[in-house]
Amino acid sequence: MRTGRLPGRHRRAVERQATYGEVIAIREFRALWAAQGLSLLGDQLAQVALAVLVYDRTHSPLATAAVYALTYLPSIAGGPLLSGLADRFARRGVMMACDVLRALLVAAMALPIMPFWALCVLVFFVVLLSAPFSAARAALLPEVLEGDRYVAGSALQNMTNQAVQMLGFAAGGAVIATMGPYRALALDAATFLASALILISGVRRRQAAARHDKPSMWTMTRAGARLVFGDRKLRTLVLFAWLCGFYILPEGIAAPYAARLYTGTLPVPVITGLLMAAMPTGTVLGAFLFSRFVTPSGRMRMMGWLAVLSCAPLVVTAMRPPLAVVIAAWVLSGIGGAYQLAANAAFVQCVPAERRGQAFGLVQSGLMAVQGVGILVGGFAAERVGPEPVVALAGVTGVTTAAVLAMIWTESRGDSSARVRAEATA
Known part of the structure; x- marks a missing residue:
């Protein structure tokens, strides 16, 4: 009899679903969640600002589309190589370094004196740095959320990301019309710095996951x-x-x-x-x-x-x-x-x-x-x-x-x- 009841209790334990409340109660998840949402909102604003800025400078639909295409190329070309940084070094440190570097690059994009070719180069490297950041964040999340909490946390982040994207694209045009594309890019740089501050204050430091031989x-x-x-x-x-x-x-x-x-x-x-x-x-x-x-x-x-x-x-x-x-x-x-x-x-x-x-x-x-x-x-x-x-x-x-x-x-x-x-x- 006892052997028949144990599997049932085990199945019920395994089938227990995590709630959003218990996920949000975890301080480190709240930090990752807030940092991701803040950066993403700034990115949506920056995409609209960049499109307006490039078209105003070049009056070329082709140039505008080409710059937008640059947001895909770095992740495809450099993502597989740079993502390994999340396994070689401490993941929180990788995320913070990427945030600070992206803040500096986007701040440079916000300078009106920046020529068009330099703007394209800066866009390329900003997107390139998103690969190790995303890899480190994805690898860190299962350490913060275990079991079904990981699914609940992923769902919460997915819903937030979709909502932020809708909000960013919907409000982006109005914000840029009010403050202009250069100030919008400066605001995006500030969101990266804010993300880094949230990470350093809300996520505890962990050792690197990779072996000591550093392949x-x-x-x-x-x-x-x-x-x-x-x-x-x-x-x-x-x-x-x-x-x-x-x-x-x-x-x-x-x-x-x-x-x-x-x-x-x-x-x-x-x-x-x-x-x-x-x-x-x-x-x-x-x-x-x-x-x-x-x-x-x-x-x-x-x-x-x-x-x-x-x-x-x-x-x-x-x-x-x-x-x-x-x-x-x-x-x-x-x-x-x-x-x-x-x-x-x-x-x-x-x-x-x-x-x-x-x-x-x-x-x-x-x-x-x-x-x-x-x-x-x-x-x-x-x-x-x-x-x-x-x-x-x-x-x-x-x-x-x-x-x-x-x-x-x-x-x-x-x-x-x-x-x-x-x-x-x-």
Whole structure:
């Protein structure tokens, strides 16, 4: 009898869900949460300011788009290499150093005498420094939040990030119209300094996670790639994360899609804003529901189905529906994107603590690459066949890919369960 009750108590303990309240009660998480939100808000403001500044100087849409493209290139090219810094050195120190350096670079961008070529160079290095910062933060979070608290904290940060992005883009134009692009960039520099101060006061110092022999960055990068892509389960989780390239694509062609949906009732910029806000809104809602009302084991079982849901609603655009239906479909797609929480939690469990920085950096670089390439390909195709069939094709391709990944994930979970049972009976 006793052996029959113990597993039940164990399952109930494992299935216990963390609440947002107990996560927020942790001082170090509050510091990481506030620092991330503050920096992100400044970044959204800076992106709008930079676009206005470059266009005012050059009057060239191509130059404006080229500078925006620079926000993708550094993470793709330098992210895998620099992310290893989060494993070589103390992670809090890496984050603080990146914040201070970015504050200095953005402050230089805020100088009216800065020539255009120098502005491009500064943008490149500011974005480049975000790679080790993000890797260090992602690797540090599982040390601050254990068990299901990590999922609850990740959900809270995801919701905050989406809300900050919506707020930043919505209010950015008004703020820049009031204070001008140079002062907006100076404000962004101040947010980086404030982030560094929050980290030094709210996050305790920890030793570096890497070995004492300090292998070269290139050696660590190759080892990280072998770790992430050499293991079937990790490889599947990474591909789940990169699936976002399909369902993020519509946001990149929201403006031409809005022009197609224009009926004379709402201005095209308003329709564009509604379309771009739809998926982040769904993401916030999905993250809340998924983390609050689904058990940890239930999240793993639902991950494949939600991945399919993240792409399936996009298929409806092939029928050229009205604006309300398109917004509803994109919100539903954003809700499906909540599967990323489960994929992230599973990834953390599978990666050794001393290798997390490099592993997260590789995944993040891939995320930037698939989003950038997806948006470029989508824009190129939409120019020739229109936005509706492009979004629908992205949905069909994404559903097919997600279904294959879901089958692989189900099989790998079954293999892991069988192995655990075999070890328990041995």
